[in-house]
Amino acid sequence: MRSELTRFSVVKSLLKNRWPQLFGFIVMLAGFLYAIMTGFIGTPVGNNNFSTVFVWIAWWAILILVAVPFFGRGWCAVCPIPLPGEWIQRGAILEPPSRKPRRFNLRWPNKLRNIWLQNLTFTLVALFSTVILTTPKVTAVVLAAMLFLAVGMSIVFERRTFCRYLCPVSGFIGLYAQTAPVELRVKDKQVCITCKGKPCYNGSAAGYGCPWDVFPGGLTKNTYCGLCMECLRTCPNDNIAINLRPFAADLGQPSRKLDEAFKAFIMLGAAMVYAGVLLGPWGELKSAAYSVGTVAWFGYVMAFLAFIFGLLPALFWLAVKLGQVLSKSNVPARHVFAAFATALVPLGLMFWVAFSLSFVLTNASYIFIAFSDPFGWGWNLFGTAALTWQPYLTTALVPLQTLVLVGGLLWSVRTAQKVGREVKIQPVPVIVFSMLVTLVMLGLLL
Amino acid sequence: MKLSREQWFYIILAGLAGALIVFAPLPVRVAPPSQRTFRVEASQFAYSPAVLTVNPGDTVTIELVSTDVVHGLYVDGYGASVTADPGQTVSLTFIANEPGSFRFRCNVTCGALHPFMIGKLQVGTNTLLWRAVGLALLAAFSGVALFPRPATVKAV
Numbered sequence: 001m002r003s004e005l006t007r008f009s010v011v012k013s014l015l016k017n018r019w020p021q022l023f024g025f026i027v028m029l030a031g032f033l034y035a036i037m038t039g040f041i042g043t044p045v046g047n048n049n050f051s052t053v054f055v056w057i058a059w060w061a062i063l064i065l066v067a068v069p070f071f072g073r074g075w076c077a078v079c080p081i082p083l084p085g086e087w088i089q090r091g092a093i094l095e096p097p098s099r100k101p102r103r104f105n106l107r108w109p110n111k112l113r114n115i116w117l118q119n120l121t122f123t124l125v126a127l128f129s130t131v132i133l134t135t136p137k138v139t140a141v142v143l144a145a146m147l148f149l150a151v152g153m154s155i156v157f158e159r160r161t162f163c164r165y166l167c168p169v170s171g172f173i174g175l176y177a178q179t180a181p182v183e184l185r186v187k188d189k190q191v192c193i194t195c196k197g198k199p200c201y202n203g204s205a206a207g208y209g210c211p212w213d214v215f216p217g218g219l220t221k222n223t224y225c226g227l228c229m230e231c232l233r234t235c236p237n238d239n240i241a242i243n244l245r246p247f248a249a250d251l252g253q254p255s256r257k258l259d260e261a262f263k264a265f266i267m268l269g270a271a272m273v274y275a276g277v278l279l280g281p282w283g284e285l286k287s288a289a290y291s292v293g294t295v296a297w298f299g300y301v302m303a304f305l306a307f308i309f310g311l312l313p314a315l316f317w318l319a320v321k322l323g324q325v326l327s328k329s330n331v332p333a334r335h336v337f338a339a340f341a342t343a344l345v346p347l348g349l350m351f352w353v354a355f356s357l358s359f360v361l362t363n364a365s366y367i368f369i370a371f372s373d374p375f376g377w378g379w380n381l382f383g384t385a386a387l388t389w390q391p392y393l394t395t396a397l398v399p400l401q402t403l404v405l406v407g408g409l410l411w412s413v414r415t416a417q418k419v420g421r422e423v424k425i426q427p428v429p430v431i432v433f434s435m436l437v438t439l440v441m442l443g444l445l446l
Numbered sequence: 447m448k449l450s451r452e453q454w455f456y457i458i459l460a461g462l463a464g465a466l467i468v469f470a471p472l473p474v475r476v477a478p479p480s481q482r483t484f485r486v487e488a489s490q491f492a493y494s495p496a497v498l499t500v501n502p503g504d505t506v507t508i509e510l511v512s513t514d515v516v517h518g519l520y521v522d523g524y525g526a527s528v529t530a531d532p533g534q535t536v537s538l539t540f541i542a543n544e545p546g547s548f549r550f551r552c553n554v555t556c557g558a559l560h561p562f563m564i565g566k567l568q569v570g571t572n573t574l575l576w577r578a579v580g581l582a583l584l585a586a587f588s589g590v591a592l593f594p595r596p597a598t599v600k601a602v
Contacts, residue, residue, distance in 0.1 A: 280564070398546070406578065406582055413585065438582050
C-alpha cells in the first residue's frame, strides 16, 4: 500500500529544484554556526545558552518526536554538517560544474563499510553526554569537531563518507528511519537494470551521483538513503518516487547485520540508562556521570558499557536461543540474533520518545528565554528573556509516556512475529524480552 | 491486512481488558490524613532524601535547606514551589490530594546539572504504574494472540 507523492507536479518540482533545499541548508548552517559561537562565547550556564538549549532541547525534540518518526532521514536532507565539505568536494554549490574539481576522492575502506564506527562514535558521545548536554563550550566543541571532520573527510574521501560511516547521529536516524511512513524508491527496477550509465549513482550534468553511495535501484529500506533528492534530479527515466507508506514497512525484511543489531541495543540501552541517570532521583548517579575522569565516572562508564554491550545482548541472545530450541531450528544463531534485533527498532524509538517527552516538556520554556538572550548576557531581543521556567503538561506526561511505551511494545511484538515468520523461529522468548525491558522503562519513568 | 473473525474477537477482548485495566478501581490502603514534615537538603545536584512517601490527603510540609548555592523545589502536578538561599531553611506546605508519583525538581538555575536535579514524591500507591504494567502485559499477550503465528513455527 503506497501513495506516490511525486506524482504531483508541484511536489516533484519543489523536490527537484535546488533552491528550496539550499535555502533550508543555509538557514540550518547559520543556526549551526550561531550555536557554535554562542557555545564558545556565551554564558557557561547551560540552560541560559542558545547552544545547549537549541541543540539539546529544541533540535532534539524536533528530531526524535517529529522528524525521525514521520520523515525518517528528513533531517539528513537539510543537515548543515556535511554542507561546506560537500561544496568543496564538488567545487560547486548548486548544479555540477562543467569541469570536475581534482580531489582525492578515495573510496572508504571495505572493512569499514558498516556502521560499527557510528556505533563507536555514538557510544563515545553517550559516555560524555551528561557534560555535553549541560556545558555550552563542550557542545560547541562537539559541533565544531563534527563540522571539521565532515569537511576533512569530504576532501579526502568520495561522497558523504562522514554521514554514511562516522556521524553518531546518522547511525540511529538510519536505524529508526525504517519505521517512517515516507520512502524514496524506484518505480520499476527493470528500468534501472537496463539504464545506461546509471546517472543516479555516477552523476550527470543534471546532478551528482548518490552522495550516500547507494544505487537507488537496489534500495529496499530507508537506512542508508539520505533523501538528498539527487537521484530524483539525475534519473533520465523519471523512475524515482517519493512514497507515503504504512509505518515500519521496512521492518518486514529483518536485518542480518550485527552492526545494525548492536545499534539497536545501544539505542535501547542508552535510553534506559538516561531515563535512570538523568530523570531519576539518584544524585550519586548524576554526579558520577558528570565527573569525567574520576573513579566514579569510570565506574559509570563500565556499568554503561556492560549494560549495553553485555547484559542486554546476552539476555537477548538467551531469548533467541530459547526460540531456536523451541523451534528446533538450524539457522545460524548469529543471523537469527541480528534478525530478531529488528524487533527492538520500534521499541527503542518509543523508549526515546518517552524519555524525550519528559526531558523536553519540562525544559521547553528555556527555549523562549534563550531565544531572546542567546548568550546569556542580559539581552531581551524578542521580549521573552524575562519569562520564568515553567514545565509544560506535567499532568499529561505520565499517561502520554505510558501510551508511547505500551504502543512501542505492541509494535515490537508485531515486528518480532514478522521476523519469526521470516526466520521460522518461535518469537515468544523475544517478545518476553521486549516486555521485560518495557516494564523496567515504565518503572524508571513513572 | 485483512483481519479474521478470530482476530476481531481478540481485538475486542483486548480493548475491553485494556479499558478494565485503565478504569477499574484498584484496592488501595486508606490511611487517615495526617501532618507530614520532611527536612529536605538540597545540594548540587540532588535532594536528600530524594524520595518522599506520603498518604493521599496528608498535609505535607517540606522544609528545604540549601547547603551550597540557591536551590528551589517545584512539585510537578501540584505546581507548588519554594526557593532557598544557601544556609536558609524555607517551608512549603500543601495537601497531597492527588495520588500517584510526582517528580519534584529544582526551579532555580543552580549549575550545570540543574535541569536534572530531580526528586520523587510518592502519594499513596502508584496505581498508574500498576495500570501501565497491566497494559504492557496485555500488549504482549494480546500481540501474541492477535497476530497469526506462522504455520512453520511450532507452538511453545
